[in-house]
Amino acid sequence: MSKTTIKDYELFQKWVRHYFQLFGLTEWELYFEHTQLEGKYAESYYKVSDGLCTIVLAKTWDNMRKKDAQSIQSVALHETLHILMAPLTAEAGERYTNQLSIDTAEHLIIRRLEKLVSTEATNE
Secondary structure (H helix, E strand, O other), X not given: OEXXXXXXXXXXXXXXXXXXXXXXXXXXXEEEEEEOOOOOOEEEEEEHHHOEEEEEEEOEEOOOOOOOHHHHHHHHHHHHHHXXXXXXXXXXXXXXXXXXXXXXXXXXXXXXXXXXXXXXHHHO
């Protein structure tokens, strides 16, 4: 078991911000924490209705995964994707949701991904 450093935390924040911009997640108020998590490298918390999210990097890193820049980048992408999916996840979990609301959340995500892929294709 090793510790994540301030440098790791700054790199993590850099990559999360990069992916937020890449996926167009501009409506979110983004916060970070560097704290102890049990059995996780990172975690995301959000409240879709308020547009607030906190992304946490664990202070400890187990020996199952190498702690390097690529792993930190991968964890940042993973947590960002949780925020990308948050509208759909939140809607699907509502007690009184309906198919229209779920479809709306799904299409919001699809449109973001379409724009990303279109931009990437144009740049090639």
